[in-house]
Amino acid sequence: MHNIIKKMFQHGTVTVDYPKKPIKSSYITGVPEFYYTKCKRCSKCINSCPTGAIALVDNDKQKEKSPAVNIDECIFCRFCEDACPNKAVLLSNKFELAQKSRAALRATPLLVQDDVVKDLDYELLGRQLKEKVKKFYGKSLNIREVDAGSCNGCDYELNALGSPYNDLERLGIQFVASPRHADMLMVTGCVTRNMEEALIKTYNATPSPKLVIAVGACACSGGIFKNSYAGRNGVDCVLPVDVYIPGCPPRPQALIYGILKAIGRL
Structure with missing residues (x-):
């Protein structure tokens, strides 16, 4: 115990001040x-x-x-x-690139693909439900992370949110093990054919109202695996997406920005 207290005085607070203060670093890779x-x-x-x-x-x-x-x-x-x-x-x-519309991330128009599921439940996009989301999740949020066929790069960055440096729980946000306890799904990967059914079942098991965030280039558009026979071209081919966070992978602060954008806390 004495050594722990000693280290606390020696190193001080290591948790980043973001989003209260901007991040300034020469190591940030952005658009x-x-x-x-x-x-x-x-x-x-x-x-x-x-x-x-x-x-x-x-x-x-x-x-x-x-x-x-x-x-x-x-x-x-x-x-x-x-x-x-x-x-x-x-x-x-x-790195603060997250958008609620995929079209806002594009310089060219988004082409609708033939295999995109068109009869999805888009009630989440209604104004009344958005107001409920802000009311319910304005101060706290439970997240279930779903790997739908990623290379694990985005998953590592999601894991970093729980580190002492980023400490996502200080914002009242935490990850849960079961989708039945979740308010939000954060999906990584292009959604491979083998994971498509599992992702849909996870979405259906999450109680409404619920939010979906596409994490990384693969989840946003298919990324490097775009137009592959083995996967979809992003999460919105399967589920309605509320926020897109681009990057390969997006840094932890970009993830925090996207989460706060989804729940209206920016």
Whole structure:
């Protein structure tokens, strides 16, 4: 006990102040940013992207089509930055990217796929239920994490939320073992065919009103596994999604931002 108290005085508080104070770190990897004055439209960034997240789009400020990124598909791999000979694209340190609409993460329109389940229960998107969600979960929240076929990168970041540094429980938010005790599902992975039924059963076992968050590029769009025979192109092909958190993987603070955005505490 004496040694524990001694260490507490030596090291002080290690828990991060986020979201009360912004995170400033040179190690943060965020969304790519384009500098169109340097861009020669050579398309090398487009050809280097492993997920096809970069596309040429109409730009109001430019006279010709310019490259832009679909953040829901981006895995922040820096290939575009390395491929550009003019340094016209650089990865920023912006990680607060979560959106309630997937279209808000895209530079190009979202194409509806034939295999997307179209008769989902979208009652969660109604105003009355959103007001109930804020009322019920404004101060506390129970989360069930579901691995629907991820590489475990996003799962490691979710585990980091329980560390002394991030300490998610200080915000009244905790992870639970059973979906029957959960208010929110945080889903990782592109949703493989083998996990699709399990994910739907988990969703049905979660009491309403409930929230669903897609965590990482794979859960948002299929990511590097997009258009694979073995999986879906993201969680919204199977379930209604309330918040999308892009990244590969998203850092713990980006996850906190997405959770607080979902329950209206930002």
